[in-house]
Amino acid sequence: MSFAEIDAACTAFTQQERLPGLAAGIVQEGRLTHVTTIGLADIEAARPVMAETAFRIASMTKHMTALAVLALRDQGKLVLDAPVAEYVPQFAAVKPATRDSASVSVRHLMSHAAGFVTDDPWGDRMLGMTPAALDALMAEGQLFARPPGLAFEYSNLGYALLGRVLTNVSGEPYQSFIRRTFLDPLGMARTTFDAFAAMKQDFAWGYRQDEGQWSRERIEPDGEVGAMGGLVTTVPDFARWIAFLLDAWPARDDPESGPVRRSTIREMGLWHSMPWPLELPGAVPEATAYGAGLMNSVHGKLGRRLHHSGGLPGYGSHVLMMPERGCGVFAFANRTYAPMSRLTLRLAEMLHDATATPPLPPPSPFLAQAVESVVAAYAAGRIEVPGAIFAGNFLLDTPARYRDAELASLKERLGEGRLERIEPTHALGGKFTLACARGRLKGTIILSPDARPGLQKLVLTAEPL
Template sequence: MRSRSRIALAALFAVASPAAAQDPAPKTLEQLAPDIDARFATFQTDAHIPGLVYGVVQNGKLVYVKGLGVQDLDARRPVTPDSLFRIASMTKAFTALSILSLRDQGKLRLDDLAEQYIPEMKGWTYPTKDSPRIRIRDLLQHVGGFVTDDPWGDRQQVLPQAEFTKMIAAGVPFSRAPQSQHEYSNFGYALLGRIVTKASGMAYTDYVRKTILTPLGMTASGFDAPAAPKDKYALGYRWENDAWAPEPEMVDGAFNAMGGLQVSANDYAKWVAFLLSAWPARDDPDTGPVRRSTVREIAQGSNFTSVVNRIGSSGADACKQSLAYGMGWRVAQDCELGLTLAHGGGYPGYGSHVMLMPDTGTGIFALANRTYAGPSGPAWDTAVAMDKAGLLVRRDTPVSPAIAEMFAATQAAYAAGDLRPLDGKLAMNFLLDRSADNWTAELAKLKDQVGACPTAEPLAPLGALSTAFRLNCEKGKIDGTLLLAPTSPVMIQAWRLRVVPGDHP
């Protein structure tokens, strides 16, 4: 799997790749568990956390889960996978998917103005005369122009709906013009909760329960945290003056859409497994409460990207990530972990983190009961440790019949030393870009360097119409790419070959 990725990248970018060291023998998750446990135990101690629970979801199942410490400091009930934690801003992912599901039902459009559903916004004064009015998608991706409102927004959880209506009607000061820059806004996601209510005709909490929680079997989860069973309730604490102090319990209120959900690890794992099941795109029946293509849409980030260090102890030495905010998720490309979707949750009394790695069907999450004690570091370090242990197996892009046929034809052309085996298979640009005589000369030059190439490594498709490849030759190796044209029938628009440096006498 990894060697194919290296071949694909080397061929695509025409960069010499050194001989790869032998990958270490894969470990089992059971063998890696002591290392994972040690990371979270150290974090718990260093961050002064009464209790936390963490889990690994892989291939649709909660394959590892463990609780540390206690739910509450008085009764000393131990944390279990059924302990209930507020997940704070990780609630935003439920809000975003609720909005997208309403879009699927035709009850709203992402480009609708938010004020169509919240009439109190119509009287707002925007920061400049050329400011665009706020759309629903602007709120989803935090480009509404509002100021970053941590920690103010966290304390608005208990705000009554009527008071929120007055707040909206009074207008808000803007940090910048909408759509000009990403700036994280709890207020914006509270507005999305109002939109869910208006478009669905039911309370936000009822819509999330009906559309997501109940279909996924998340029966222990909900928004009315103080009413949860006390024997399972992880009470929230803050650490100050070298001691723990209880945070006030917060009832469900107008800002619930930005951070009010309470879950257990066993319940939350069902949510993570459901999201990951949306990848890859396929022909299987679509049985989820929200369709797979809609779930995959959450990974579409805005164009306000940044370059960041990976979270965790490997961050300083790992390659940089390209990060953008999707829809309820921070979306990053990581050169080792692939596509990642992650989000933290910080709240009075709680800290949480989740990361999804769709390329490998793996998710890691952790929930803690200390104010803003987000366990992001050990979560990402667990992902890196699993990758190094060979436990993150990337799904291969399948070799399409068109690619298989055309690659075989190019092998025949190399063996023949000219383009005759490609007759009828070349797109109209191919011979305009390089003449047949030039190709004959080029193939002769390659054969002189490395000889015949009787075998090839498994193809590394970059999609259904392109692939990287490596040919095994008598005196070396050739890396290349094959790119088909968007025609019917498909034809070859480009065929690139390069001798791998250092692999021939």
């Protein structure tokens, strides 16, 4: 695959979805490796989209907000499971969903589990809400669809409240805290919450189409709801952000170099809400749940992917990261609610198909020794070979004579074998393959968490020729 094929896929998508303009970026190995730009940033002036054209990215702002909350948690300035009212006193006036409802926590807000009604159409027009208006909403609004913690309800209001939490806890405006914590350290000079300031440079105007006619959408100003979807950014700037996030994988002992700890970034992908099957056009639904500002899905081809969409009147966007591959794909468009997740998934699949499978990490010494003992046991036809280390449960669960009979049966079917590969899942477990005369022997192994880890589980499967 060449980047020309990426450009062709973006062009076809732009035509199919009737987008005025599109910008897409690919991040690999810590840098922006390709940019695609198509169409117009300004229809009336016939001004094309360029690499430095700024787009509103809407709800893709949420994972930056969530990471900012986690950064304050790391600093010991807030507790995720504390009631929101502890940091936003006005929230104490909010009438609970039921008399026996649990208090809404910061974690509930981050994971869309506060029980608030889903509010996309309303919230997308509320970016310019004033502090007084948010206070009034907390005092008088009908916020709840159900009690907190019972289900996933995507809530822009929840992230607006996180912006207020960040303001009150940090002691400075949310936007200022984000700039000081992330934007300035990462060199994201063209990224801002002030769309009107962004308009003074290369800016993509947002459009809608009615009865074949394009018209500009109203640009909402920066305000109290900016924490849910107010960012304006460019492809080079956003690539810096994605490279920063992807650098959190794999977990390792290197010195920390980013604005927040790598482990904190990885925490964003942990599921904190009810899982649901994410429906994809023409594909098998994916197991998906919301973490902290990012969705975590298990894709049949790509494996685990972290992603989030964004949509506002005039704009659509999506980011997809494959952390185990160190790769990210994102795309912006200037048409109302453009379905950019369909494009990023297509581009990610193209990249997956064109790149080699990442090399496996070496097995830990404990895992390697355990696999070697199983290989020796298979060759000897008995499980208790010299050097084998068993956990206390292993031969109690399946006595040696039954293990020996299993080995004899497998060897009769497959013949002699040699170790072909070890695929670690982690330091204390993984899979291995023996190439045998008449097929392959597949094994899954888990070690015990002892000072000297031993075999606690072993599953062997024959794959005859």
